[in-house]
Amino acid sequence: MPEVILPRTFAMIKPDIISSGREEEVLNGFNIAAQKKIHLTIDEAKSFYKEHEGKPFYETLTSWISSCSPIIALILEKEDAVQAWRQAIGPTNSIKAKEEAPDSIRAMFGTDGSLNAVHGSDSLESAEREINFFFSTPNGSQPHILVTQDDI
Numbered sequence: 170m171p172e173v174i175l176p177r178t179f180a181m182i183k184p185d186i187i188s189s190g191r192e193e194e195v196l197n198g199f200n201i202a203a204q205k206k207i208h209l210t211i212d213e214a215k216s217f218y219k220e221h222e223g224k225p226f227y228e229t230l231t232s233w234i235s236s237c238s239p240i241i242a243l244i245l246e247k248e249d250a251v252q253a254w255r256q257a258i259g260p261t262n263s264i265k266a267k268e269e270a271p272d273s274i275r276a277m278f279g280t281d282g283s284l285n286a287v288h289g290s291d292s293l294e295s296a297e298r299e300i301n302f303f304f305s306t307p308n309g310s311q312p313h314i315l316v317t318q319d320d321i
């Protein structure tokens with residue numbers, strides 16, 4: 170039988186969930202095509218969130234995701250993966266998420282507008298760019314296996 174190729178998105182489990190030890194609880198319903206646990210440097214964090222350079226929250230955000238705990242970078246697969254993961258995570262601000270989408274991941278695990286538990290690609294283009302940022306290999310191929318390594 171031919172292998173079914175599902176659409177992919179990029180997800181990040183941010184330090185607040187990892188320090189709570191509950192990171193496994195948020196991935197229900199998604200196939201994990203690849204994952205890495207990484208302690209980002211500040212330069213890697215700034216590069217990943219380059220689109221937000223200059224915004225008021227940029228320094229707080231990049232310091233936070235490169236400090237204290239590591240993060241987990243994931244390639245997730247599901248029908249309509251980008252939208253499905255954005256739907257699962259809920260609004261950016263966890264306070265708003267608790268009011269408007271109480272079952273969402275950010276409502277259940279996040280704290281406020283910055284400490285919000287998870288990241289999700291906002292488009293197919295972002296997903297490909299973000300997957301490449303964390304998972305590209307020297308020959309340009311993408312891993313389709315479970316990968317765990319400590320360094321980006």
Ligand code: RTP
Nearest residue numbers: 226230260261282283284285287288289290291
């Ligand atoms: P993400 O990229 O992490 O999935 O979040 P998003 O699309 O829902 O929101 P985005 O505007 O891309 O913001 C990126 C991350 O920056 C932090 N943030 N803090 N305090 C604030 O006003 C603020 N706004 C954004 C959040 O951690 C957000 O996920």
Ligand code: MG
Nearest residue numbers: 288289290291
């Ligand atoms: Mg975003």
